[in-house]
Amino acid sequence: MMVDGVTDIFRRVLETGEVGTESDFFALGGDSLLATRVLSAIARKYGVELSFDDFVLASTPGTLARRIASATP
Amino acid sequence: MRVIVVGAGLAGLTAATDLAAGGAQVSVVEARDRVGGRTHGIEVAPGSWVDAGAAYLGERHTELNALLAELGLKTTPTTMTGESRFALGHGDQTRPGRFPPLSAVALGDMFELLDELTRTIRLDAPWLTPNASYLDSVTALEWAQRKLTHPDSQLFFPLFLGEMMAADPADVSVLHMAFYLSSGGGTRYLNAFEGGAQQDRVYGGAHQICEELAARLGDRIRLGEAVRAIRQNSAEVVVCTDSGELRGDVAVVAVPPLLAQAIDFTPALPVRRATQFTRGCAVKVHLVYPGPLWRAQGLSGWSVSAQGPLLSTVDDSPADGSVGVLTGFVTGLQAHRFSALNTPTQRGEAVAHAAHLFPDLPPPIGFYVTDWVHEEYSHGCYAALFGPGDWIRHGPHLRTPHQRVHWAGTETSTEFFGLMEGAVRSGHRVAAEILTRHYSLGGTA
Numbered sequence: 070m071m072v073d074g075v076t077d078i079f080r081r082v083l084e085t086g087e088v089g090t091e092s093d094f095f096a097l098g099g100d101s102l103l104a105t106r107v108l109s110a111i112a113r114k115y116g117v118e119l120s121f122d123d124f125v126l127a128s129t130p131g132t133l134a135r136r137i138a139s140a141t142p
Numbered sequence: 143m144r145v146i147v148v149g150a151g152l153a154g155l156t157a158a159t160d161l162a163a164g165g166a167q168v169s170v171v172e173a174r175d176r177v178g179g180r181t182h183g184i185e186v187a188p189g190s191w192v193d194a195g196a197a198y199l200g201e202r203h204t205e206l207n208a209l210l211a212e213l214g215l216k217t218t219p220t221t222m223t224g225e226s227r228f229a230l231g232h233g234d235q236t237r238p239g240r241f242p243p244l245s246a247v248a249l250g251d252m253f254e255l256l257d258e259l260t261r262t263i264r265l266d267a268p269w270l271t272p273n274a275s276y277l278d279s280v281t282a283l284e285w286a287q288r289k290l291t292h293p294d295s296q297l298f299f300p301l302f303l304g305e306m307m308a309a310d311p312a313d314v315s316v317l318h319m320a321f322y323l324s325s326g327g328g329t330r331y332l333n334a335f336e337g338g339a340q341q342d343r344v345y346g347g348a349h350q351i352c353e354e355l356a357a358r359l360g361d362r363i364r365l366g367e368a369v370r371a372i373r374q375n376s377a378e379v380v381v382c383t384d385s386g387e388l389r390g391d392v393a394v395v396a397v398p399p400l401l402a403q404a405i406d407f408t409p410a411l412p413v414r415r416a417t418q419f420t421r422g423c424a425v426k427v428h429l430v431y432p433g434p435l436w437r438a439q440g441l442s443g444w445s446v447s448a449q450g451p452l453l454s455t456v457d458d459s460p461a462d463g464s465v466g467v468l469t470g471f472v473t474g475l476q477a478h479r480f481s482a483l484n485t486p487t488q489r490g491e492a493v494a495h496a497a498h499l500f501p502d503l504p505p506p507i508g509f510y511v512t513d514w515v516h517e518e519y520s521h522g523c524y525a526a527l528f529g530p531g532d533w534i535r536h537g538p539h540l541r542t543p544h545q546r547v548h549w550a551g552t553e554t555s556t557e558f559f560g561l562m563e564g565a566v567r568s569g570h571r572v573a574a575e576i577l578t579r580h581y582s583l584g585g586t587a
């Protein structure tokens with residue numbers, strides 16, 4: 070499932086196992102620099118290039134996975 | 143035991159303090175007519191100071207925080223509220239937060255690559271990093287040309303490196319870049335204000351740390367005496383300045399590597415301390431206004447520009463609210479260009495740039511340029527830059543005593559290299575090294 074893939078990316082970038090579907094990236098200590106690394110990983114994995122503003126509006130694995138799905142051609 | 147410490151920066155004074163506490167008879171010799179080295183305060187309004195040199199620290203800088211507490215100095219958060227300004231070549235933009243209006247995926251690709259590199263570094267011995275000989279043979283510029291394909295990351299990379307380590311990418315090896323980022327706690331920690339290396343400033347200015355240490359050391363410190371030569375034999379070490387000689391059992395050289403290399407050692411050093419090293423190039427500009435006027439427009443004072451002179455600006459207004467201070471950083475190639483201009487031209491360029499970034503700013507009521515590129519006794523800043531070959535050639539010897547001569551300074555610390563924290567750690571390390579060696583050989587105080 071895409072949401073699991075996104076959760077894994079969050080875990081790797083945030084260096085914590087404590088990430089669930091509804092965990093907010095910024096509440097877990099993420100910042101804009103780390104957010105770009107998530108977006109880079111998503112682009113490589115799913116071929117979807119999101120902007121930083123997209124990410125701010127969808128900063129949990131669940132919402133971000135939906136955002137990716139809706140952008141996938 | 144008589145110990146002579148060369149250099150009254152954070153490293154030298156931390157070492158002197160520990161050594162004195164350990165029972166040694168300490169003298170400190172400093173070339174400048176002030177203590178502090180790469181920390182220096184400017185009084186921009188009566189009783190209000192800004193940092194012309196080092197300014198910021200974070201929670202992971204544990205030794206520095208402990209020292210501040212010991213000296214009764216407080217910190218103040220650098221909290222920024224408001225929007226940032228960006229002049230990155232697509233027209234000026236105002237945006238919330240510090241994220242530049244560039245492709246997030248392209249910058250993310252770059253940070254992923256940097257993170258991958260940083261992870262491989264052997265922090266205790268960077269020259270033993272897997273693939274070290276390759277990483278030490280390539281400049282950061284060559285690496286970027288090969289790895290960064292998107293114009294946005296190509297644009298941002300030199301700005302990032304300038305901000306992080308005051309380096310032009312052509313001047314540092316990939317090994318040094320990755321080592322530096324790793325040593326400081328990784329790109330995220332080094333880059334961040336809140337929760338990162340720029341979380342706090344020293345209330346009233348970082349220069350007070352060395353001033354407080356010096357006040358406690360009293361007349362053990364001699365100012366205005368540059369050390370030119372150090373001789374030693376089996377009985378003693380002799381430190382020579384223009385005005386005389388000091389004799390001791392041990393010496394600590396706590397100056398940047400290029401300056402240590404300039405001292406005439408007898409017997410000669412078995413390995414040079416520096417060859418390819420270039421100077422970090424940083425010029426700090428302070429523009430003083432009657433108040434932090436940008437805040438009224440919802441702006442934080444943070445800006446990033448692709449064109450100089452002020453590649454980035456930050457609100458460094460003193461916490462007492464007396465005046466507003468915009469600090470401009472001029473780094474890398476821009477620093478060389480800017481530092482060659484005369485003062486009126488520097489002022490003209492900086493004031494125009496600030497007014498362009500923050501519309502409606504009146505002319506500043508105060509203007510200060512601190513040019514670290516040409517400071518005779520710093521030889522560039524924030525710290526020494528290791529070029530291709532340097533880590534493998536010099537790294538293993540950075541801390542190896544030359545008989546009675548021991549080494550300190552932020553450049554000898556593999557933890558928080560180049561930062562105040564690294565300097566303080568090196569001071570503790572060298573003092574412990576000397577005290578252990580002395581007492582284990584049956585020495586008495």
Ligand SMILES: Cc1cc2nc3c(=O)[nH]c(=O)nc-3n(C[C@H](O)[C@H](O)[C@H](O)COP(=O)(O)OP(=O)(O)OC[C@H]3O[C@@H](n4cnc5c(N)ncnc54)[C@H](O)[C@@H]3O)c2cc1C
Pocket residue numbers: 148149150151152153154171172173174177178179180181194195196197198199367368369370396397398401405424425426514519520522523524525550551552553560561562563565
């Ligand atoms: C513009 C700028 C911004 C910075 N920003 C930060 C920051 O925000 N946070 C941070 O943690 N760090 C920052 N740094 C880095 C920080 O200032 C240094 O890492 C630290 O101060 C180094 O301390 P040190 O004791 O190792 O060396 P120094 O401070 O350089 O001390 C060496 C001393 O030796 C003296 N000396 C040199 N040669 C001789 C000689 N031959 N004889 C006698 N004395 C000699 C010098 O005058 C000097 O006092 C910044 C530096 C600069 C310049």
